[in-house]
Amino acid sequence: MAKVVFTAGRVSGFRCAPDKAQAFLWDVTAPGLGLRATNAGKPAYIFQSRYQDKTVRLTIGSPDVWSIEQARTKAKDLQRLIDIGKDPRDVKRANLQAKAAKQAVDATNALTVGEVWTVYLAARKPHWGERHYHDHSVLSRAGGEVAQRGTRGRKVTIDMPLAPLLAMPLRDLTTPVIESWAATQATTRPTSARLAWRLLKAFLGWCAEQAEYAPLVAGGNAAKSKKARESLGKAGIKQDALLKEQLPVWFDAVRHIQNPVTAAYLQTLLLTGARPGEVLGLRWDDINTKWRGLTIRDKVEGTRVIPLTPFIAQLLASLPKRNEWVFSSTTADAGTLTIPRNHHTAACKVAAIDGLTLHGLRRSFKSLTEWLEIPAGVVAQIMGHKPSATAEKHYTVRPLDLLRVHHEKIEAWILEQAGVSFDSAIEPGKLRVVAG
Structure with a gap:
């Protein structure tokens, strides 16, 4: 092979x-250094030598990138590997693998909480209820969106x-960081911060179970901190519920709401003891007039069937059937009523009832049943609470007709205390309720 001094x-x-x-073209100065050219591409520096009686050839790189001295140094390094009994191809392959592994580690280390949070939500969504997924989505939402309501005059969300x-990188989500975050959040919104903290603990627990994320959360769940828990405090026990004496003014105020769908929704909440979202999700297909049952989409068990009591049957039959939703809306994009907190607050103000929330109506149902000495298991089954005793879980099965006996008794008593009378014998949809 002809050799020249590379210039x-x-x-x-x-x-x-x-x-x-x-x-x-081969270089005199550095043994094994050559320049290879083809008709199809640009020239490239190469290294060629013998290893274990076989020709070894490796590409070093383009002259546009490598200077002559750099190429010579590289060729000498490759020859030195052969001299000590190493195949430079194996060394190059090992270096590439090590580089790829390092890049993978660096990429993993750079993963942010938000990136992994998105994966977490997608992985867990099939196992969660709609409300639980909604909580995760809402509590991680960034601010800055233009909004006219609920911003206290800022006109943008926070x-x-x-x-x-x-x-922040997930690996940097340490206990001190979470403790500082908890202390800050507790000063402005402790209730939502407590829920966010519980969601964060579950998220980090999930990360620890995933092979790709476990190294980033090594050392235990950073959110399980006594200091963070103390900063956020304990949730207060909710006491808002209707008293027996308040039933007349509450029903009167609610029934004077201009929107009949909203009025029916609020009365249904009280008389079924269901969760606000469960009632809002009622479809016409969920009403079984033959067997007088209501199918509730339950966040605990998936669905439960409760009695379709006489007053509720007449109330729902009077509503317009605009679409699939029982509590429909002509203005909402989803076609269903949005939770009418403002309407209820206004009605309670008219009735001079302070601090009664929509969930307080569910609490009211439970509290009012105490006057009738209804079996606790019956009330729990109607409301969708989990059984609290072994006998309830495994041995007590109450069919719909048995529940109906108690539920109709509850409804009749509440309406009697409220001064509302109606004729249950008249076909649903044909009678208008009157105050007694």
Whole structure:
């Protein structure tokens, strides 16, 4: 092989003859260093030598990137590997694998809380109820969106409790960071922050079970901190519920709400003891007039069937059937009523009842049944609470007709205390309720 001293002119001017597939130029200074050119591409520095009686050839790189001295140094390094009994191809392969592994580790280390949070929500969504998924989505929402309502005059939304954590690397979500976050959130919105903290603990527990994320949360669940828990405090026990004496004024105020769908929704909440979202999700297909049952989409068990009591049957039969939803709306995009907290607050103000929430109506149902000495298991089954004793879980099965006996008794008593009378014998939809 002809050898020359590589110079800038010789390297830049080297070409492959048109009648050949490739051509080589070899350097005198660095043994094994060559320049290979083809008709199809640009020249490239190469290294060629013998290893275990076989020819070894590796590409070093383009002259546009490598200087002559850099190429010579690289060729000498490769020859040195052969001299000590190493195949430079194996060394190159190992280096590439190590580089790829390092890049993978670096990429994993750079994963943000938000990136993994998105994966977490997608993985867990099939196992969660709609409300539980909604909580995760809302509490991690970033602010800055233009809004006319609920912004206290700012006209833009603010970050939700988990949003400040999403941009940081997951590996940096340490106990001190979470404790500082908890202390900050507790000063402005402790209730939502407590829920966000519980969601965060479950998220980090899930990360610890995933092989790709476990190294980032090694050392235990950073959110399980006594200091963080103490900063957020304990949730107060809710006491809002209707008293027996308040039933007349509450029913009168609610029934004077201009929107009959809203009025029916609120009365249904009280008389079924269901959760606000469960009642809002009622479809016409969920009403079984033959067997007088209501199918409730339950966040605990999936669905439960409760009695369709006479007053509720007449109340629902009077509503317009605009679409699939029982409590429909002509203005909402989803076609269903949005939870009417403002309407209820206004009605309670008219009735001079302070602090009664929509969930307080569910609490009211439970409280009012105490006057009738209804079996606790019956009330729990109607409301969708989990059984609290072994006998309830495994041995007590109450069919719909047995529940109906008690539920109709509850409804009749509440309406009697409220001064509302109606004729249950008249076909639902034909009678208008009157105050007694």
